[in-house]
Amino acid sequence: MNQSEGSTMNDIDKKLVVIRNDNRVGIMAHLVAGYPSMKKTESIAKTMANAGVDFLELQMPFSDPIADGPAIMNACSRSLAGGTKITEFMKSIKSISKNVSVPLIIMAYYNNVFKYGVDVFCSDAKYFGASGLIVPDMPIDEEQSEHFMGNAKKHGLYTIRVISPVSTHERLKKNAKGAEGFVYCTSRQGITGVHKELNNNIEGYLKRVRKEFKIPLAVGFGISRKEHVRTLAGHADVVVIGSAILNIINKHPRNEEKNVGRFIKSISGIKVH
Amino acid sequence: MKRHFGIFGGRYVPELLIPALEELENEYKLAKNDPRFKREFKYHLNSFAGRPTPLTLADNLTKKLGGAKIYLKNEGLNHTGAHKITHCIGHALMAKRMGKGRIIAETGAGQHGLASAAVAARFGLSCTVYMGETDIIRQRPNVFWMKSLGAEVVPVRNGNKTLKDAVNAAIRDWIENVDNSYYLLGSVVGPHPYPTMTRDFQSVVGKEARKQILKEEKKLPDIVTACIGGGSNAMGIFSGFINKDTVELVGVEAGGTDSTIGKHSSRITGGSIGVVEGYKSIFLQDKDGQLQKTHSIAAGLDYAGLGPEIAYLHSKNRIRIKKASDAEALNAFKMLSRYEGIFPALESAHAIAYAIKKAPRIGKDKIIIANISGRGDKDLFIIASAFKDKNFGSFLKDESERREYHE
Numbered sequence: 001m002n003q004s005e006g007s008t009m010n011d012i013d014k015k016l017v018v019i020r021n022d023n024r025v026g027i028m029a030h031l032v033a034g035y036p037s038m039k040k041t042e043s044i045a046k047t048m049a050n051a052g053v054d055f056l057e058l059q060m061p062f063s064d065p066i067a068d069g070p071a072i073m074n075a076c077s078r079s080l081a082g083g084t085k086i087t088e089f090m091k092s093i094k095s096i097s098k099n100v101s102v103p104l105i106i107m108a109y110y111n112n113v114f115k116y117g118v119d120v121f122c123s124d125a126k127y128f129g130a131s132g133l134i135v136p137d138m139p140i141d142e143e144q145s146e147h148f149m150g151n152a153k154k155h156g157l158y159t160i161r162v163i164s165p166v167s168t169h170e171r172l173k174k175n176a177k178g179a180e181g182f183v184y185c186t187s188r189q190g191i192t193g194v195h196k197e198l199n200n201n202i203e204g205y206l207k208r209v210r211k212e213f214k215i216p217l218a219v220g221f222g223i224s225r226k227e228h229v230r231t232l233a234g235h236a237d238v239v240v241i242g243s244a245i246l247n248i249i250n251k252h253p254r255n256e257e258k259n260v261g262r263f264i265k266s267i268s269g270i271k272v273h
Numbered sequence: 274m275k276r277h278f279g280i281f282g283g284r285y286v287p288e289l290l291i292p293a294l295e296e297l298e299n300e301y302k303l304a305k306n307d308p309r310f311k312r313e314f315k316y317h318l319n320s321f322a323g324r325p326t327p328l329t330l331a332d333n334l335t336k337k338l339g340g341a342k343i344y345l346k347n348e349g350l351n352h353t354g355a356h357k358i359t360h361c362i363g364h365a366l367m368a369k370r371m372g373k374g375r376i377i378a379e380t381g382a383g384q385h386g387l388a389s390a391a392v393a394a395r396f397g398l399s400c401t402v403y404m405g406e407t408d409i410i411r412q413r414p415n416v417f418w419m420k421s422l423g424a425e426v427v428p429v430r431n432g433n434k435t436l437k438d439a440v441n442a443a444i445r446d447w448i449e450n451v452d453n454s455y456y457l458l459g460s461v462v463g464p465h466p467y468p469t470m471t472r473d474f475q476s477v478v479g480k481e482a483r484k485q486i487l488k489e490e491k492k493l494p495d496i497v498t499a500c501i502g503g504g505s506n507a508m509g510i511f512s513g514f515i516n517k518d519t520v521e522l523v524g525v526e527a528g529g530t531d532s533t534i535g536k537h538s539s540r541i542t543g544g545s546i547g548v549v550e551g552y553k554s555i556f557l558q559d560k561d562g563q564l565q566k567t568h569s570i571a572a573g574l575d576y577a578g579l580g581p582e583i584a585y586l587h588s589k590n591r592i593r594i595k596k597a598s599d600a601e602a603l604n605a606f607k608m609l610s611r612y613e614g615i616f617p618a619l620e621s622a623h624a625i626a627y628a629i630k631k632a633p634r635i636g637k638d639k640i641i642i643a644n645i646s647g648r649g650d651k652d653l654f655i656i657a658s659a660f661k662d663k664n665f666g667s668f669l670k671d672e673s674e675r676r677e678y679h680e
Contacts, residue, residue, distance in 0.1 A: 063563040064437060064549055066444045067287045073431055086561045110285055111547045115562030136287040137551070145280065164289040166451065171291060189289060190449045 010158050011103040011131040012181040015054050016216050016237065025233045025270045028055035028218060030107070030242035032072060033089050034079030035061070036249065040256060042096055044249070047257040049100035052268035054238065056100065057134065060089045060108040067136045069193030071243040071250075086116055090128050097129025104130045105160065110138040110148070118148050122155040132158035132181055140175055149178075160184050160218075165205045172212040182216040182238055185209055187223065194243045195222035198231055206235045226267050234272050241267070274298060276465040277553075278585035284464040286551045290444075293451045298466040300371050305473070310370070314363055318477065321395060322358045326350045326478075328485035328642070333612040340632040341495065341639035345615065345625075346482045346510060348646050355618065355647030356478060356506045357388035361457060363474030365392035368455035375450070378457040379403045379443040381436035381502065382573035382620060383415025384647050385459030390424035398455075400424040403442040405435040408572045415651055433566050436502075436576045440550050460503025461580035464551030468581055472508040479513020482642055490640060496631065498523040499644035500623040501594070502538075502573045504580030506646035511592065521593065523631075524583060525623040527569030528596035535566035540579040541587065541594040549577075554584040570599035570655065571619035573647075597626035603659050605629055606649060616649030619656070 019026035029048045033041050045056055061076035061084055068076065097104050106125055113121045113135060125133065138148050140161070152159045158181040163172060166189050175183070185206060188199040199205070199222075206217055219232055220240030224247075229239050245260055252259040277283050284294055304310040318324040327350065331343040348356040368376055376398050380386030386402040393400035402419055406428045409416050419426050432438035440463070447456040461468040461475075486494055497514050499507035501524040514520040529537030537543070540555045547556040549564060557565045557577040569575040586592040597605070602619055605626035609615050617625055621644065628643040649656065657665040 063432065063558075064441050066441050066550065067289070067448065069445070077431060080563060111549050111556075111558070111562040113562075114548050115545075115558070115560065137285045137548070139284065139286065139288060139291060141276075141291075142283050142285055145277070145283065162288050164287075166292050167288060168292050171288065175288065186289065189451060191445050 010156070010181065012055070012158050015103050016182060019054055019237060023272050025229055025236065025272060026054040026238035027052065027264065027268050028057050028105070028238050028240045029053040029245060029264060030057040030059060030240060031245065032059045032061055032075035032079055033092055034082055034084030035075040036078070036253070037082065038084065038088060038092055042092060042099070044256055044260055045096045046099050047261045048264050049102045051261040051264035053102060053264055055103050055105055056096065057105045057107050057240065058093065058096070060086065060106065060112050062109040062112055065109060067191055069191040069243060071194070071246040072192050075246050086112060090124050093125065093130055094128035103132065105132040105134055106130045107134040110135050113148065118146060119151045122151045122157055126155040126157050130157060132160050134160045134162065134184060136162050162186065163209065165189050165199065165201070172209060176212040179213055179215055182218045183209065183213045184218050184220060184240065185236070186221040187219050188221055190221060192221055192242050194224040194247060198222065198228055202232070203235055229267050229270050233270055274302060274466055274469060278582045279588060281552070281554050281581035281584045282465055282468060283553050284551065285548045285553065286464045287448070289448050290451070290464070293447070294464055294466065296371070297367070301367065301466055301470055304367060304370060310366060313366055317362045317366070318359060322352045322362060323350060324359070324477065325481040328482055328489065330489070331613050334608065335632070337612055338629060338632045340637060341635045341641045342637070343628050343632055344486065344494070344640065344642045345613070346478065346642055346644045347615065348478060348506065348644060349615070349618065349621070349648030353384070353388045353391050354650060355384040355388065356475065356509060357385045357459065358391065359477060359509070360471045360474035360505060361385070361388040361392045363470070364455070364457045365396045365398065368398060368457070369396055371455065373453060373455035375399045375401070375454045376457045377401050377443050377446050377450070377454050378459060379436065379439035380459060381408055381439065381575060382571065382618070383408065383412040383419065383651060384573060384618070386419050386424070386426070387415050389457050389459070390419040390422035393424060394422045401446065402426050403429050403439040403446070405429045405433065405439050407434040408436065408439070411655060412572055412651060413654070435567070436572070437550070437564060437578065444550070460505040461508045461582060462503040462550065462552060462578055468552065471505055472512060472582060475505055475509030476512040478506070478509035478644070479511060482510055483513040486640070486642060493517055493520050494640040494642045495635070496521045496523055496639070496641045497644070498525060498624045498627050498641065500525050500574060500620045500646060501579065501583060502576050502620060503578065504583040506644055508580060508582060510642070510644045515591065522591065523627060524592050524594045525627045526594060526596045527571060527574035527623060528598040528601070529568045530599055536568050537596070538567040538569045538574050538576060539596045540577070542596065544579070552581050554581040555579045570602060570659070571623065573618070573620040574623065595627050597623040601626040603656070606656065615645065617645045618647035618649050619652045621645040621647055622649070
């Protein structure tokens with residue numbers, strides 16, 4: 001079947017084109033599904049989409065999230081204590097994707113994907129409306145035994161690679177091969193969480209990444225202020241906001257939507273100088 | 274070096290940790306074949322840890338049970354009271370070799386933390402130990418000793434507040450401080466190359482036991498048994514006999530109080546394949562892949578994961594896995610104390626419990642070696658309360674009033 005390029009493009013690519021044409025920094029906003037409740041997750045997601053985020057990253061809570069700092073860790077355990085199951089998570093993907101027009105990216109730890117069944121997980125994720133997957137503890141080296149990236153591809157999902165400032169030239173090259181959508185660069189060597197200052201060497205690091213990756217760069221970990229986004233404008237194509245949103249949710253119970261919406265508006269639309 | 278054991282093992286970690294794990298693997302490959310490293314390792318094992326540990330014939334217990342001859346590999350006689358010091362020396366030498374000035378460790382029962390703190394003091398490294406809050410409460414003496422050795426003990430208050438959460442916290446610390454810190458993982462678990470390295474370091478236990486039994490009996494044992502938390506003491510002693518099919522290897526998991534979720538730590542009974550904390554193995558988890566609560570009277574066995582090589586050897590029927598309950602472990606503790614004058618750690622008492630059950634069922638010509646992975650001194654408070662020792666209880670009460678613990 002012959003399809004035009006536009007229709008075979010993943011929604012992530014389409015959005016990246018829009019961001020580039022707008023000459024601005026894109027925003028990916030992160031939420032832990034089921035925190036503070038599934039209903040809230042859905043309404044906050046909707047608010048954020050309306051406030052101008054370009055991508056929504058929805059995390060399936062996991063009992064042992066090794067790459068996450070206190071804010072996300074706490075949200076995961078609260079969500080699980082509230083009874084969040086994968087089936088419910090998938091339903092929320094479906095309901096959010098129906099209500100918003102921004103691409104949805106699922107973040108999950110590999111064990112949740114593995115137990116669900118890699119093929120079924122990818123197929124359901126796609127069916128319910130996700131465009132991509134971020135699975136931080138499923139490195140490319142294990143693909144031969146897991147067929148995770150293969151299955152994602154089969155179902156038309158992008159697997160977003162995550163790299164860090166300590167990634168060697170060799171690792172960057174290895175991850176760049178076949179990378180899709182954008183590459184997620186952690187701003188620092190660390191776990192998720194809000195930091196006052198950005199990594200000083202971030203420009204050099206991002207330059208190094210850009211040499212290997214032919215796709216746009218998203219930068220996450222520790223981004224919580226407008227100044228951070230301004231600093232990154234021109235170096236990163238997309239910024240990822242995670243723990244900062246959770247902190248707002250924690251600070252303003254009952255009024256999460258309004259406050260998160262205001263925050264998103266304050267950081268979106270920043271032009272590339 | 275092989276990254277997997279069949280389908281198990283691997284290196285399922287965020288990209289952030291891969292350079293550090295590759296560096297560790299490469300350095301270990303060099304160290305393994307470096308005569309100087311081997312010499313130093315042996316030197317510290319002998320002069321600091323107190324190796325070799327004896328293989329003791331438990332003749333009173335054997336007579337009492339009227340079956341197979343029971344030998345005890347007494348790892349409890351190591352400095353700091355358990356087999357853990359053995360791999361800690363190996364890892365500390367690696368940390369020095371790699372120029373890392375700080376070690377990070379996690380601990381369940383406190384034995385690995387204690388051994389880590391001791392080698393850190395000995396080798397001039399700073400040391401941070403993560404320990405679940407539940408474990409801190411039940412293994413208070415070890416916390417005190419770790420601090421006395423200069424280690425910082427960080428309570429872990431999330432998750433189940435036990436060993437798995439301490440592992441997660443240690444990994445997070447390592448992710449943040451990978452440049453200057455060496456992660457001294459306490460068992461044959463975690464991402465490659467840890468299961469292989471720790472097994473290699475611990476294999477000295479198996480080598481000693483094999484030599485000792487051959488000297489004593491002129492033949493190999495019929496059964497070698499060890500308790501299994503993550504599996505470091507088991508892989509240590511098993512590796513000395515693994516190439517001899519006639520030697521049955523039996524790992525003993527914590528049966529806890531019963532087989533319902535949260536009341537035991539038997540991965541083989543209630544677990545399924547998963548990928549957690551960097552490795553693929555058998556985990557106690559729900560159908561979504563969330564780790565379940567575990568229990569054992571022995572903090573060191575109270576863990577939801579199983580060393581990947583053990584999962585593999587079990588799948589190949591080379592290792593059989595049994596379980597012993599809290600009550601059986603306490604009974605084994607009592608018997609070994611009364612008949613042999615040895616206090617096993619509650620962890621090790623699980624292996625003794627299996628030996629006690631098995632010995633009478635097989636002939637007197639058979640030989641069982643049970644690994645006493647550690648000594649029971651650390652379990653004083655748990656055992657005194659389990660045995661409802663009123664005198665000890667009132668002593669504790671009086672003691673806290675009698676002494677001044679505050680500044």
